[in-house]
Amino acid sequence: MHKVVKKEIISETIKLLEVEAPLIAAKARAGQFFILRLNERGERIPLTIADQDQEAGTITTIFQEVGRTTRELGKLEPGDYIADLVGPLGVPSEIEKYGRVVCVGGGIGIAPIHPIVRDLKKAGNEVITIIGARTKDLLFWEEKLAALSDRLIVCTDDGSYGQKGFVTEMVGEVAAEGKIDRLWAIGPLPMMRAMAATTKPLGIKTIVSMNPIMVDGTGMCGACRVSVGNETKFACVDGPEFDAHLVDFDLAMRRLQYYREEERIAAEAGNCGCGGGCGCHR
Amino acid sequence: MSQVRSKTKHAMPVQDPKKRITNFSEVALGYDEKLARAEAERCLNCKNPQCVKGCPVEVPIPEFISMVKQGDYLGSLKKIKTKNNLPAVCGRVCPQENQCEKYCILGKKGDPVAIGRLERFVADYELKHGSDDATMTKAAPTGKRVAVIGSGPAGLTAAGDLAKMGYSVTIFEALHVPGGVLMYGIPEFRLPKDVVQKEIDKIKELGVEIKTNFVVGKLATVDELLAEGYDAVFIGTGAGLPYFMNVPGENLNGIYSANEFLTRTNLMKAYDFPNYITPIKVGERVAVIGAGNVAMDAARTALRLGAKESYIVYRRTEKEMPARREEIENAKEEGVQFILLTSPIEFHGNEEGVVTGMTCIKYELGEPDASGRRRPVPIKGSEYEMAVDTVVLALGQGPNPLVPKTTPDLEITEKGTIRVAEETGATSKPGVYAGGDIVTGAATVILAMGAGKKAARAIDEYLRSK
Numbered sequence A: 001m002h003k004v005v006k007k008e009i010i011s012e013t014i015k016l017l018e019v020e021a022p023l024i025a026a027k028a029r030a031g032q033f034f035i036l037r038l039n040e041r042g043e044r045i046p047l048t049i050a051d052q053d054q055e056a057g058t059i060t061t062i063f064q065e066v067g068r069t070t071r072e073l074g075k076l077e078p079g080d081y082i083a084d085l086v087g088p089l090g091v092p093s094e095i096e097k098y099g100r101v102v103c104v105g106g107g108i109g110i111a112p113i114h115p116i117v118r119d120l121k122k123a124g125n126e127v128i129t130i131i132g133a134r135t136k137d138l139l140f141w142e143e144k145l146a147a148l149s150d151r152l153i154v155c156t157d158d159g160s161y162g163q164k165g166f167v168t169e170m171v172g173e174v175a176a177e178g179k180i181d182r183l184w185a186i187g188p189l190p191m192m193r194a195m196a197a198t199t200k201p202l203g204i205k206t207i208v209s210m211n212p213i214m215v216d217g218t219g220m221c222g223a224c225r226v227s228v229g230n231e232t233k234f235a236c237v238d239g240p241e242f243d244a245h246l247v248d249f250d251l252a253m254r255r256l257q258y259y260r261e262e263e264r265i266a267a268e269a270g271n272c273g274c275g276g277g278c279g280c281h282r
Numbered sequence B: 001m002s003q004v005r006s007k008t009k010h011a012m013p014v015q016d017p018k019k020r021i022t023n024f025s026e027v028a029l030g031y032d033e034k035l036a037r038a039e040a041e042r043c044l045n046c047k048n049p050q051c052v053k054g055c056p057v058e059v060p061i062p063e064f065i066s067m068v069k070q071g072d073y074l075g076s077l078k079k080i081k082t083k084n085n086l087p088a089v090c091g092r093v094c095p096q097e098n099q100c101e102k103y104c105i106l107g108k109k110g111d112p113v114a115i116g117r118l119e120r121f122v123a124d125y126e127l128k129h130g131s132d133d134a135t136m137t138k139a140a141p142t143g144k145r146v147a148v149i150g151s152g153p154a155g156l157t158a159a160g161d162l163a164k165m166g167y168s169v170t171i172f173e174a175l176h177v178p179g180g181v182l183m184y185g186i187p188e189f190r191l192p193k194d195v196v197q198k199e200i201d202k203i204k205e206l207g208v209e210i211k212t213n214f215v216v217g218k219l220a221t222v223d224e225l226l227a228e229g230y231d232a233v234f235i236g237t238g239a240g241l242p243y244f245m246n247v248p249g250e251n252l253n254g255i256y257s258a259n260e261f262l263t264r265t266n267l268m269k270a271y272d273f274p275n276y277i278t279p280i281k282v283g284e285r286v287a288v289i290g291a292g293n294v295a296m297d298a299a300r301t302a303l304r305l306g307a308k309e310s311y312i313v314y315r316r317t318e319k320e321m322p323a324r325r326e327e328i329e330n331a332k333e334e335g336v337q338f339i340l341l342t343s344p345i346e347f348h349g350n351e352e353g354v355v356t357g358m359t360c361i362k363y364e365l366g367e368p369d370a371s372g373r374r375r376p377v378p379i380k381g382s383e384y385e386m387a388v389d390t391v392v393l394a395l396g397q398g399p400n401p402l403v404p405k406t407t408p409d410l411e412i413t414e415k416g417t418i419r420v421a422e423e424t425g426a427t428s429k430p431g432v433y434a435g436g437d438i439v440t441g442a443a444t445v446i447l448a449m450g451a452g453k454k455a456a457r458a459i460d461e462y463l464r465s466k
């Protein structure tokens, strides 16, 4: 059992939770994630470790409420408990001194980009961070990332805050100013795909973090398969970070869609307050 | 004894096939007292019992059966437990026809004694009626600590035995539930999860601590466990890595590894969706590729999840199938159809990326290969299309690489299994032992338990001499 110690409501559907998990907090490195199961009947879902506090023994996650489990998670308050947390999972980001690096967080991807920015800076890189979202309300951690980065660019699709435009456009501008030695891009699949298309002709080595459906997170089930350079990889143990120019994004998008109908049923069963127990949602 | 000894085993009552494919309850219902005593009477109580030689953990078979004859079921169980910590599990899933029962003297002129069914009966008797005397006794604390990685049958057995010898034992398990394949793989209808849970509770009662949600190699490495003060480590992480075929279309939606298919169903209880929130999707026509126990479990599970047609698609013939005879029969009774000498070479899908069919090729059997089985040879031009909407790949599992990869001085075979000394389970690393599927590759519950037992003895000797 893991106690929730802090909650922040970032927007209507984006929440932050800080949770007690001292062992994970001591071990986690940039790029890693954990899997939680809320309760006995819950699904196992993966979330990125967005921050960690070794002294307090806590980890922080920021998530978007998209379905049954993330919505229930969003209802937790400080003092509530999460039944199971397992991590840190996945291969940590390859942190080295590359030179001039760019870290891009799109939408909810702003959270997982944070530890990568933090550690790349520590490793002595010049770090340019770009964060973007559809609109102003969906942005967060601007100050935190500004403090860690050599330069922070903020943009919104609708121009309600920062520069108007997509993160890909901002990358184009930064690339025009000078060589980019490596780039990380984390966000929704369409954004990561667009980024791959932007950086490929520019010859910028680009890393994305894949978010397939997972079950165990230890390489046992193969639910998380992604195709990278025509080879099948398990995102939970071989990733989640891969070379953006080798990833088959179309396949990844189709694989995320497979349970749409079941996700709707699960969400409805959650809404009626019966927790699914009334049996009317078959 | 005046009665004429029957040549055949007493049949075990089972759920009717038509009814059982509509539920996940156990198929084989077990002997009642009357049947158990009648079956026990068949045993000759041999002076030189051959049956015991077939049991990898040397259960004192004639002794326990004699006690069943006398109606002393708890005494009988105590006898079994001197050698086997998980009798309710072994009585159900041991391939007895290749082990104890294969060697039973009665097998020469009829059916062997139903040793497995009797073992199950006494174990279930205790689970049902409880026991007042502790069937497991513990030695005085040694003050030494042992870490066990993985809570499958190998890890549970090693932990239980070491606890009985007075060691303080902690099991580290990656999943949220202990039990390994017994919990996530073997279906409820063959091995009810509450039976496994009760066996696990007994091991906990011995003082074994189980830390779930703990992935060794991630949260702590073997070296870190040793540095933290564990005096020895046992690795029982199993063969959990699913094999795929590497053919086109394999990553389409609706194509599951057997591990995923069974884990969603058993561990996450997707058969009770949406009361349990993890979904599973099963179409009308399900093809399971492979013909081992895992494949039979998947094909039978598919029927219970609502498939209209459930097929086993296998490259060889029924004779070569690695599954237990009993499981093949059960599958047939339930309506699983067998497509033999056939294998898919490509999968096709619709615009949404969901599998709709597969191209299959026919095989014939050629010369025997290294394993002595006749090698399947594809027949040129025999390709044909088969419509399916769910595919389960049950092609076998490899050793889980997480622990080997993060333990630098552990010697690994080219197959990725951990190399150990046969008699002790000792690895190339002092104080570190291994056993079960991580050493042998995918094998059986009882072999994993046997390896756990051997290693526990060796760890005890090692720690005494230290």
Ligand SMILES: Cc1cc2nc3c(=O)[nH]c(=O)nc-3n(C[C@H](O)[C@H](O)[C@H](O)COP(=O)(O)OP(=O)(O)OC[C@H]3O[C@@H](n4cnc5c(N)ncnc54)[C@H](O)[C@@H]3O)c2cc1C
Pocket (backbone or CB within 6 Å): A033, A043, A044, A045, A046, A047, A048, A049, A061, A062, A063, A064, A065, A066, A067, A068, A069, A070, A071, A108, A111, A112, A210, A211, A212, A213, A214, A215, A240, A256, A257, A263, A264, A267
């Ligand atoms: C390594 C990794 C790190 C992630 N980090 C974050 C994060 O930091 N913040 C965040 O908001 N989200 C993150 N995700 C995505 C998050 O896991 C899903 O949003 C979540 O599982 C949805 O569950 P649900 O029950 O609320 O929604 P559902 O109703 O199950 O699904 C809603 C949507 O989420 C997708 N989804 C469903 N199940 C999963 C699953 N098991 N894994 C991934 N996607 C799924 C579906 O395609 C669907 O479109 C991460 C995913 C991965 C694989």
Ligand SMILES: Cc1cc2nc3c(=O)[nH]c(=O)nc-3n(C[C@H](O)[C@H](O)[C@H](O)COP(=O)(O)OP(=O)(O)OC[C@H]3O[C@@H](n4cnc5c(N)ncnc54)[C@H](O)[C@@H]3O)c2cc1C
Pocket (backbone or CB within 6 Å): B093, B094, B095, B149, B150, B151, B152, B153, B154, B155, B172, B173, B174, B175, B178, B179, B180, B181, B182, B185, B186, B187, B214, B215, B216, B217, B236, B237, B238, B239, B240, B262, B293, B294, B297, B400, B402, B403, B435, B436, B437, B438, B442, B443, B444, B445, B446, B448
């Ligand atoms: C579907 C199916 C049906 C089967 N049917 C039969 C049958 O009828 N009869 C029979 O005898 N055998 C059967 N088997 C085989 C049998 O289940 C296995 O041989 C046996 O379970 C092996 O035991 P084990 O303890 O070595 O490993 P497992 O049971 O695989 O347990 C290993 C455990 O280690 C955990 N683990 C792995 N890596 C780590 C890590 N890094 N850190 C912490 N924990 C970790 C895993 O989560 C798992 O719980 C079947 C197998 C399957 C999959």
Ligand code: SF4
Pocket (backbone or CB within 6 Å): B054, B055, B056, B057, B058, B059, B061, B084, B090, B091, B094, B096, B099, B100, B101, B115, B116, B119, B446
């Ligand atoms: S443990 Fe298995 S092999 Fe041994 S006696 Fe029991 S059923 Fe037979």
Ligand code: SF4
Pocket (backbone or CB within 6 Å): B042, B043, B044, B045, B046, B049, B050, B051, B052, B061, B062, B103, B104, B105, B106, B112, B113, B115
């Ligand atoms: S060999 Fe058969 S008859 Fe003889 S003791 Fe064993 S079970 Fe009984």
Ligand code: FES
Pocket (backbone or CB within 6 Å): A213, A214, A215, A216, A217, A218, A219, A220, A221, A222, A223, A224, A225, A234, A235, A236, A237
């Ligand atoms: S989530 Fe099961 S193998 Fe990756």
